[in-house]
Amino acid sequence: MTANQLALWYLAASVLFILALKGLSHPESARRGNLFGMVGMAIAVLVTLATTQRVELILVAILIGGAIGAVVARRVEMTQMPELVAAMHSLVGMAAVLIAIAVVNNPAAFGLPDPIPTGNKLELFIGTFVGAITFSGSVIAFGKLAGLGKKFRLFSSAPVVFKGQHLLNLAIGLAMIAFGVIFFMASREAQWPPFIVMTALAFVLGVLIIIPIGGADMPVVISMLNSYSGWAAAGIGFSLNNPMLIIAGSLVGSSGAILSYIMCRAMNRSFFSVILGGFGGAEGAVAAGTEQKTVKSGSAEDVAFLLANAESVIIIPGYGLAVARAQHAVKEMAQKLIAKGVNVRYAIHPVAGRMPGHMNVLLAEAEVPYDQVFEMEDINSEFGTTDIAFVLGANDVVNPLAEEKGSPIYGMPILEAHKARTVLVNKRSMAAGYAGLDNPLFYMDRTMMVFGDAKKVVEDIVKAIE
Amino acid sequence: MSGAIDPTVVNLTVFVLAIFVGYHVVWGVTPALHTPLMSVTNAISSVIMVGAILAAGPRDIDAGSVIGAVAVGLVAINTFGGFLVTKRMLEMFKKKEPKGGGKG
Numbered sequence: 001m002t003a004n005q006l007a008l009w010y011l012a013a014s015v016l017f018i019l020a021l022k023g024l025s026h027p028e029s030a031r032r033g034n035l036f037g038m039v040g041m042a043i044a045v046l047v048t049l050a051t052t053q054r055v056e057l058i059l060v061a062i063l064i065g066g067a068i069g070a071v072v073a074r075r076v077e078m079t080q081m082p083e084l085v086a087a088m089h090s091l092v093g094m095a096a097v098l099i100a101i102a103v104v105n106n107p108a109a110f111g112l113p114d115p116i117p118t119g120n121k122l123e124l125f126i127g128t129f130v131g132a133i134t135f136s137g138s139v140i141a142f143g144k145l146a147g148l149g150k151k152f153r154l155f156s157s158a159p160v161v162f163k164g165q166h167l168l169n170l171a172i173g174l175a176m177i178a179f180g181v182i183f184f185m186a187s188r189e190a191q192w193p194p195f196i197v198m199t200a201l202a203f204v205l206g207v208l209i210i211i212p213i214g215g216a217d218m219p220v221v222i223s224m225l226n227s228y229s230g231w232a233a234a235g236i237g238f239s240l241n242n243p244m245l246i247i248a249g250s251l252v253g254s255s256g257a258i259l260s261y262i263m264c265r266a267m268n269r270s271f272f273s274v275i276l277g278g279f280g281g282a283e284g285a286v287a288a289g290t291e292q293k294t295v296k297s298g299s300a301e302d303v304a305f306l307l308a309n310a311e312s313v314i315i316i317p318g319y320g321l322a323v324a325r326a327q328h329a330v331k332e333m334a335q336k337l338i339a340k341g342v343n344v345r346y347a348i349h350p351v352a353g354r355m356p357g358h359m360n361v362l363l364a365e366a367e368v369p370y371d372q373v374f375e376m377e378d379i380n381s382e383f384g385t386t387d388i389a390f391v392l393g394a395n396d397v398v399n400p401l402a403e404e405k406g407s408p409i410y411g412m413p414i415l416e417a418h419k420a421r422t423v424l425v426n427k428r429s430m431a432a433g434y435a436g437l438d439n440p441l442f443y444m445d446r447t448m449m450v451f452g453d454a455k456k457v458v459e460d461i462v463k464a465i466e
Numbered sequence: 467m468s469g470a471i472d473p474t475v476v477n478l479t480v481f482v483l484a485i486f487v488g489y490h491v492v493w494g495v496t497p498a499l500h501t502p503l504m505s506v507t508n509a510i511s512s513v514i515m516v517g518a519i520l521a522a523g524p525r526d527i528d529a530g531s532v533i534g535a536v537a538v539g540l541v542a543i544n545t546f547g548g549f550l551v552t553k554r555m556l557e558m559f560k561k562k563e564p565k566g567g568g569k570g
Contacts, residue, residue, distance in 0.1 A: 020506060041545055058538055061542065065546070068547075088543070092511045119472065244513065247480060252511040357499060364555070
């Protein structure tokens, strides 16, 4: 195969990758999009394979890795998607570092002149440190998401902060760049030591930038690392003069960046305040000033009666619902209500899960039809004309304090559950959410609380609706 | 002005244009599918495997080709895992039969 033919195949693969993302604009076209992605990847891998002389070695490696990947994809629970995605980001990051090492070792294998031209060296340096940061950062994110904090303090979901943290990060970052410059200037013989030091510093930096970020900000972190893994791939593409890698990497990089932005906006947090960390540590702390206020609470039977006699119900699921594994019970409840002629819809806040779009997947898994599921912007205007808003395991995302000037979450977009004629709230206890704030919604006259585990409560409601 | 265009400049052109394409395509993705978007972009970023294959490619096996083979294996987890888990998720978003149908 000539270099031109190879490049044309790569072009075809690049177009297929773009179509793969384009397909995701609607659930109906998404599966075809995914297929385009697979075909693109197959083309990219096969034509590259055809240019090498060690096909069997590479095929064995692909088979081993592919088998592991296939098993993981089949077995993973949908609630564990954030962990899986974090783990996969780390693999891309590690691969970028390994490829960079191989390039420094033998540029000729990649069709590059030896010694490596300075332009490619600069790009190699960028690809390497972004890859290394992606790797170690993703490992920490994985640990935090998988709840390994009890065993290793580094993985604590509470932010790990210490004095001088940002200065230390800055110093390490500058040192890393300095060694990169030394690597950039070094002769072929002297390039290994600065390269190794630079990579090691990048690994350390990856750990340090993720540990101060708390559990509540995880959706941003995952999106950000998604973006980094793309930039790492693009960086490697630059150093190998491979446009397909650059295109695929840029697609992934911009996708992750946009998702980070969407998540930040949904939490009303600036990207920099998330990165600087220290937020989300006071999880479960009860806010001050709760002494005198009383809440109305009812039983599952009361809730069932209200729901069955309503005309319209909007269900607001939060991550608490997923933790209690109550999605299937909720869907059963919704079905019974629909059979009684109740208009049932679901309202999803962008940060309802632990990663962008997570709650939609969890509901889809429970076989909730996606045309009953609405995004915040589409359903907020409907609460005013709705009989019942039923909040299940959500808290901060329905906190009306967000509309009051001077409150810590002022400006955060919320689901306007408080506008419904009646508000039902299921919670395990009166503990505050991630933001550590009390929620006035719970104390309204029109609100009835039903305490208990979401799954148990919803199952009781299902039994009581007859 | 004279001389050939440096490959880096060509790369930069591709890079900038690809970011524009990515920006517009990704804003078109429905928020309900943001998790599959993330898993499929993950799978797509494993196209970095092309680099790993080249590293593992030379006839003479040395440290570089072993590292390359390891990288191929690691990224293959991502490629297969990413696309297959996306497929699994997207199957869940299929339109359900009105009644009685569903899963057997």
